[in-house]
Amino acid sequence: MKTINIEGLEKYLIDEDGRIYSTITNKYLKTSINRKGYEGIKLNKKSYRIHRLVAITYIENPNNLPQVNHKDGDKSNNNVSNLEWCTNGENQLHAFATGLNKAKKPKNRSLTDLQADEIRKEYLTSNTSQRKLAIKYNVSKTTIADILNCRYYNFDKDKEPIKMQKTQRKLTLQDAEDIRQRHKEGYSISSLSKKYNMTWKSVKKIIDYKTYNK
Structure with missing residues (x-):
């Protein structure tokens, strides 16, 4: 099996199975x-x-993606x-699909790690507020903030904290009309909610003329 020099580690080579060879000792090295x-x-x-190391050496990454996934869920199978x-x-969703992430409730915690991941996903996809999530899961806003910032719950150094939503400013009737017009022009509700710093549901109500009517 061929071996290739590891970028930045010129004295070491790696093969497609992840075995590391040292040009110093002329031997394959032990791992842990x-x-x-x-x-x-x-x-x-x-x-x-x-x-x-295998991915960096053998797999192109044109989109500069941050993580490497084991397709079969087996962490010991490091073949390219x-x-x-x-x-x-994508890595988190795959972990759930393959059973790598299982719900567990450590001592002194009111939520399981699975619930924490559900909260992160809901915050990202629905534009709900921390307050509403705290009420829904019967926890404090501090707990929600800890989850979104990757503290304590299912912490992994590869995870990135979620950017918190800013306080929503008060809209004018003209803003509402602009939102409706932009939606007609093809803007998605998600893009409008980000642009105007609003929840997805609030934008939808404006578009449906349920709020901000003249």
Whole structure:
């Protein structure tokens, strides 16, 4: 099996199965499994995950995607054919689909990790508020903020905190008319909600003339 030099680590080569070869010792190096089940190795006093080294070396990433996914859900299968670059959201959805993320409720927590991920997904896709989520899940706004900022619940260093919505400004009747006109011109409700810093439901009500009528 062919081996290729690892970018930035010229004294080490890696094959398509993720085996690391040292040109210093002329031997394949031993790896270890971390507490999350990922195979890793320390090179030049720095720790690396094997699947990321394989992806960086063998798989093109033209869209500069941040994470590497194991297609079959097996963290020990680091062959290049089993890896793909993906977004954080795609990686999480795949983890649920393959059973890697399972609901668990640690001590002193009112929600499971699965519920925390549901909250993150709902906040991103529905433009709901932190207050409404706190009421729905019977927790404090602080807990919701902790979840959105990747603190405590199902924390992974690869996850990125979600940008919080700013306080919604008061709209004028002219703003409402602009929203309706832009929607007719082809703007989506999601894009309008971001532009005017409103929830998806609020924009929909304006478009349907349920609010801001003359």
